Every structure is written in C-alpha cells, then in structure tokens.
Amino acid sequence: MKSFEYAAPQNLDDAIALLASGEAAFVLAGGTDLVTSMKQGIVSPARLVSLKAIEELKGVDTSGDTVKIGAMTSLAELASNESVAKLYPSIVTAVNKIGSAQIVNMGTVGGDLCQYPRCWYYRNGFGLFGMENGQPLIPDGENKYHAIFGNDGPAKFVCASSLGPALVALGATVTVRGADNQPRDIPATEFFKTPQSPEDPLTAVAVGEVVTHVAIPAKATKNATYEIREREGLDWPLVTATVVYTDNGGKAQDARVVLGHVAPVPWIATGAAAALEGKAVDESSALEAGAAAVEGATPLSKNGFKVQLAKVAVKRAALAAAQA
Amino acid sequence: MPTHDKPEEHSGLSRRGFLKTVGAGTVAGGLVRESGGAATVAAQGPEVAxxxxxxxxxxxxxxxxxxxxxxxxxxxxxxxxxxxxxxxxxxxxxxxxxxxxxxxxxxxxxxxxxxxxxxxxxxxxxxEGLGSPEELSAMQSAFVEHDAQQCGFCTPGFVVACTAFVKDHPNATLEEVRAGLGGNLCRCGTYHGITEAVLQVAKGGA
Missing domain, CATH: 3.10.20.30 (Beta-grasp domain)
Structure with missing residues (x-):
C-alpha cells in the first residue's frame, strides 16, 4: 500500500474542507473495499479523510415521514433497527445475505453505495472496462459474473452495491454535500452511473462531495429481496431481485422491480413491474413478472445462465413480498 | 506501559514509486512528499497526520x-x-x-x-485475550473437544468469531450458526467440528 495522509475530522464541514485537495483525497468509510483496493494498488489516494468520528453521519432517524439513515451507519446497525426491519424486509435480506458478520459490522451504508465493482479484470489491473493493448478482454473472456443488461457500452461489470437495488425500488433519495455546503438530493434511481469512458464516475457523487444520508419514504409497502448465490458464506450474489408494491385490497399498486448484479447499475425492470400492477401477486403473476424482467437481456458468451436466474429471482422476490 | 517503535520496513516512497506517482498526474501539488520526509503535519490543517x-x-x-x-x-x-x-x-x-x-x-x-x-x-x-493454554476459554475447550481444527491456521479467527457469535446468539440453531459464521473460511473443511463446538457452547449458555 502506498503511503498517505490521514485525517479524522469531527464534523462534516472539516471533512469537506479536507477533501478539497481534489481527486487525490478519498473518503474513508468502513474501509472494507477501499483499504483492500489500496493494498492491491487499484487506487492510491494521497490523503484519506475518515468519516468515522462524525456523529451527525451515524444512526437511523425514524421521526419524520422518511426514514433517514446516516451514511456512516453500519450495515449491522441498519439491519437491526426495528423500524427498518418492520418497513423494509428487502433491506434486511440484502444486508444479512452479505454473509459475514465482520463485513456487516465494518461496512457502512454510504460505503456500500460507493463500492468499486468486483469484476476480476478490474481487480487485477485491467481497468473498469477490462482492456489490454487497447482491446476489450471481457466480451470473449471470463464473463460468467458480468452484466446481462446495460452492457452495450464498454462497461460490462455489475454494480457491487448490496443496498442499491432495494433503495432504488423503495424510492429512496441519497443526499450528498460538497464544497458549497448545500445538501444535494439525488434520487436513488439517478445515483448509479454507467461509465462510457474510464474517467467517468460510477455514481452521481462529485469529487469533493460526501454522501451524508439516505432517506426512504416511511410508507407501508409489501417488499422483499431474493438473492441467488453460489455459496452462502461471504460472497457477492449472482443475481438479486427486489420487488416493492403497495397492497391495494389484495392487488399490487405502484409495483417496482429492480434487479441487482445484472448490470453496471441496479436494473429497473419496468416490464416486470407492469406485469404485477393491478394484479394479485401470486404464482401466476409472479411467473409473468419474471418472464417480463428478462425480456431484452443481452447475455455475454458465458453468462446466459444469469438470464434464467434473474427470471427466478424476480418470481421468488414477488412471492416473498406477498408474504411480507 | 510498553512502547513499541520499530522502523517501518517500507519507509517513504521508492524512486520508482515516486516517479509513478508524479507521472500519474492525479496527485495534487503539495501532497507529494520526498522520501523519508519528517513532516507529520501537513500545511492544510492541524488534523492531518x-x-x-x-x-x-x-x-x-x-x-x-x-x-x-x-x-x-x-x-x-x-x-x-x-x-x-x-x-x-x-x-x-x-x-x-x-x-x-x-x-x-x-x-x-x-x-x-x-x-x-x-x-x-x-x-x-x-x-490472546480470550484464554491461555493453562486456562482455555469455553469456546477454546469446545474446539479441542470437537476436533474443530486440522492445520489450525484459521482457528484463532474462528474462535474469536465464534465467541462473539455465541454471545449474541445464546440459543443459536445449527442453521443460525452456519449463517452467522459465513465470514470465516477453513480450507481444511473442519466446519462440522466448528459448528458442533459452537452449538455446545451455545447450549451451555456461555
């Protein structure tokens, strides 16, 4: 690991000031991704600004009409919060399925949203797009875990965020703050970005900005996440699906279906949501939603299996939401 | 109170690393330091170490x-x-x-x-804080009793993780034990012994 300067300011204003030195200054949250990435030489910040001492970024506030979650709230604290557990079983599943008490204790809400992809080309020094000598390696390479949607550009990786799909489906808003000190609200639907060039950011967070909190409408909905994975211990899933709807006399209203780990961003499956809208969520409508979710999928040479998994994940998430 | 002050094995930037850093062009001016620079406090603020x-x-x-x-x-x-x-x-x-x-x-x-x-x-x-060879903790004894190790390299981490798990889940079921210990790997595959050890301590209410 390259050496760096370290600061742990007590308040957000100081953190933002310390980040003003530009791209070489990085935010350190739980460190589960960043510290490893630094050891591997994928990133080499000149300065780390740790947010761990900033109390205003921690905790879950359930007093308003949104549930406001500080960016430095640990994933363990998030999943064990009573209001969160009651309102958002889709989030609790997404956290618990991470499969490691250690990661869940160390990892934070803000850090989860700002993770780098797990793509092994990226992790082994071939960049976000997996390039060697100007040639992309992923289309004909080991793309088993790569994207089956949104992969027509150079980005073939999948978004690593565990919370992303659930937050998008639940209609959350992510708030960031930068040098102007004005809070900026970003709908979760617009938070994740698919880069078109290697310099493009992966999120809507600008250089020098800090994710301060996430707000989710405190509305009773039926919601669930279903994950399909190779192993039950610490790992990233192959495919996830989150289904959210409002129960309107036994029929689904305002249905939303979001897939995870199938695209460079959480993938909004509008067709699947339409298949549930206005219907009782049962075996038949859930099956239709699954089929609709994978229409237009563009699997790569070795990940066609993920299309079937996505179909099943949507169906099972819908049935789990109906039970929630 | 013991004081430890060993020389850092990889002190400062190597010449190659320095050139690479400068060449990358993303490091803000003023943040690049010379090898072995003694300054511990940066000019930007007193909190920077x-x-x-x-x-x-x-x-x-x-x-x-x-x-x-x-x-x-x-x-x-x-x-x-x-x-x-x-x-x-x-x-x-x-x-x-x-x-x-x-x-x-x-x-x-x-x-x-x-x-x-x-x-x-x-x-x-x-x-080292959980027990000693003379006085094993309940979890360490249970590991011995259930042959919960082979090469033993993963064992300290497992014992620590299992100790914390049982404290939070005093009545854990086998399924909960398996899910709760997903953050530790044993390449010898002694999971059976480990889950038995954890279940024994859980039942003992330790």
Whole structure:
C-alpha cells in the first residue's frame, strides 16, 4: 500500500474542507473495499479523510415521514433497527445475505453505495472496462459474473452495491454535500452511473462531495429481496431481485422491480413491474413478472445462465413480498 | 506501559514509486512528499497526520500499548509486527477469510482491513485475550473437544468469531450458526467440528 495522509475530522464541514485537495483525497468509510483496493494498488489516494468520528453521519432517524439513515451507519446497525426491519424486509435480506458478520459490522451504508465493482479484470489491473493493448478482454473472456443488461457500452461489470437495488425500488433519495455546503438530493434511481469512458464516475457523487444520508419514504409497502448465490458464506450474489408494491385490497399498486448484479447499475425492470400492477401477486403473476424482467437481456458468451436466474429471482422476490 | 517503535520496513516512497506517482498526474501539488520526509503535519490543517509514522495508543486485551506507525499500517500488521501478538493470522489480507478476526468493542471485525489508527479509542480483543493454554476459554475447550481444527491456521479467527457469535446468539440453531459464521473460511473443511463446538457452547449458555 502506498503511503498517505490521514485525517479524522469531527464534523462534516472539516471533512469537506479536507477533501478539497481534489481527486487525490478519498473518503474513508468502513474501509472494507477501499483499504483492500489500496493494498492491491487499484487506487492510491494521497490523503484519506475518515468519516468515522462524525456523529451527525451515524444512526437511523425514524421521526419524520422518511426514514433517514446516516451514511456512516453500519450495515449491522441498519439491519437491526426495528423500524427498518418492520418497513423494509428487502433491506434486511440484502444486508444479512452479505454473509459475514465482520463485513456487516465494518461496512457502512454510504460505503456500500460507493463500492468499486468486483469484476476480476478490474481487480487485477485491467481497468473498469477490462482492456489490454487497447482491446476489450471481457466480451470473449471470463464473463460468467458480468452484466446481462446495460452492457452495450464498454462497461460490462455489475454494480457491487448490496443496498442499491432495494433503495432504488423503495424510492429512496441519497443526499450528498460538497464544497458549497448545500445538501444535494439525488434520487436513488439517478445515483448509479454507467461509465462510457474510464474517467467517468460510477455514481452521481462529485469529487469533493460526501454522501451524508439516505432517506426512504416511511410508507407501508409489501417488499422483499431474493438473492441467488453460489455459496452462502461471504460472497457477492449472482443475481438479486427486489420487488416493492403497495397492497391495494389484495392487488399490487405502484409495483417496482429492480434487479441487482445484472448490470453496471441496479436494473429497473419496468416490464416486470407492469406485469404485477393491478394484479394479485401470486404464482401466476409472479411467473409473468419474471418472464417480463428478462425480456431484452443481452447475455455475454458465458453468462446466459444469469438470464434464467434473474427470471427466478424476480418470481421468488414477488412471492416473498406477498408474504411480507 | 510498553512502547513499541520499530522502523517501518517500507519507509517513504521508492524512486520508482515516486516517479509513478508524479507521472500519474492525479496527485495534487503539495501532497507529494520526498522520501523519508519528517513532516507529520501537513500545511492544510492541524488534523492531518502522516504519511510518516504517527504515535498511536491501542487498548488491547485490557492493556494500553503505545506505538509509532504510518497511517497505512493495518491493525493486523500492528498486532503482529509491532506488538508481537501473532495469534491473529494473515491469510487472505483482503477481508475475506476471517483468519485475522478480532473484536472491536465486542464486535468481530477483519483486522487486515482496519487501519490501526482507526482502532484507537476502541477496546480491541484478540485471541490472546480470550484464554491461555493453562486456562482455555469455553469456546477454546469446545474446539479441542470437537476436533474443530486440522492445520489450525484459521482457528484463532474462528474462535474469536465464534465467541462473539455465541454471545449474541445464546440459543443459536445449527442453521443460525452456519449463517452467522459465513465470514470465516477453513480450507481444511473442519466446519462440522466448528459448528458442533459452537452449538455446545451455545447450549451451555456461555
């Protein structure tokens, strides 16, 4: 690991000031991704600004009409919060399925949203797009875990965020703050970005900005996440699906279906949501939603299996939401 | 109070690393330091420490240890290389295998992925703090009883993680044990013995 300067300011204003030195200054949250990435030489910040001492970024506030979650709230604290557990079983599943008490204790809400992809080309020094000598390696390479949607550009990786799909489906808003000190609200639907060039950011967070909190409408909905994975211990899933709807006399209203780990961003499956809208969520409508979710999928040479998994994940998430 | 001040093995930037850093063009001017630069406080603000070694105080197994390490030193390296607490093992060194597990304020964390500087102000418990060869903890005894190890390299991390798990889940079922210990790997495959050991301690209410 390259050496760096370290600061742990007590308040957000100081953190933002310390980040003003530009791209070489990085935010350190739980460190589960960043510290490893630094050891591997994928990133080499000149300065780390740790947010761990900033109390205003921690905790879950359930007093308003949104549930406001500080960016430095640990994933363990998030999943064990009573209001969160009651309102958002889709989030609790997404956290618990991470499969490691250690990661869940160390990892934070803000850090989860700002993770780098797990793509092994990226992790082994071939960049976000997996390039060697100007040639992309992923289309004909080991793309088993790569994207089956949104992969027509150079980005073939999948978004690593565990919370992303659930937050998008639940209609959350992510708030960031930068040098102007004005809070900026970003709908979760617009938070994740698919880069078109290697310099493009992966999120809507600008250089020098800090994710301060996430707000989710405190509305009773039926919601669930279903994950399909190779192993039950610490790992990233192959495919996830989150289904959210409002129960309107036994029929689904305002249905939303979001897939995870199938695209460079959480993938909004509008067709699947339409298949549930206005219907009782049962075996038949859930099956239709699954089929609709994978229409237009563009699997790569070795990940066609993920299309079937996505179909099943949507169906099972819908049935789990109906039970929630 | 013991003081530990070992020279950093990788002090400063190598010539090659320095050239690479400058060549990358992304490092803001003024942040690049010469090799071995003694300045510990940057001009930008009094709260900035490093990149040279900084004094730390760590509370480990009830004792306070003072040491001087660069901010880039992980808690695991501080324990093993500066404090001679070698029970926590370095295996994957990337927050995946769990062999380095320690407790931070009673909660299991990967010490390989936590900077030592960030462990200040917290109570750290390592495997050395859980029992001794003369006086094994309940979990250590249960591991012996159930043959919960083969090569033994993952064992300290498992014992620490299992100890924390049982404290939080005193009536854990087999399924909960399996799910709760997903953050630790045993390449010998002694999971059966480990889950038996955990279930025994859980039933014992330890």
């Amino acid at each position: 490093g990149p040279a070694a900084i004094p730390l105080k760590l509370s480990i197994n009830g004792n306070t240890h003072s040491l001087n390490v660069e901010p880039r030193v992980t808690l695991l390296d501080a324990l093993r290389n500066y404090l001679d607490l070698t029970g926590s093992k370095k295996v994957c060194d990337r927050g995946t295998c769990g062999a380095c597990t320690v407790l931070l304020d009673g909660k299991p964390v990967y010490s390989c992925t936590l900077l030592a500087v960030e462990a200040q102000g917290h109570k750290i418990t390592t495997i």
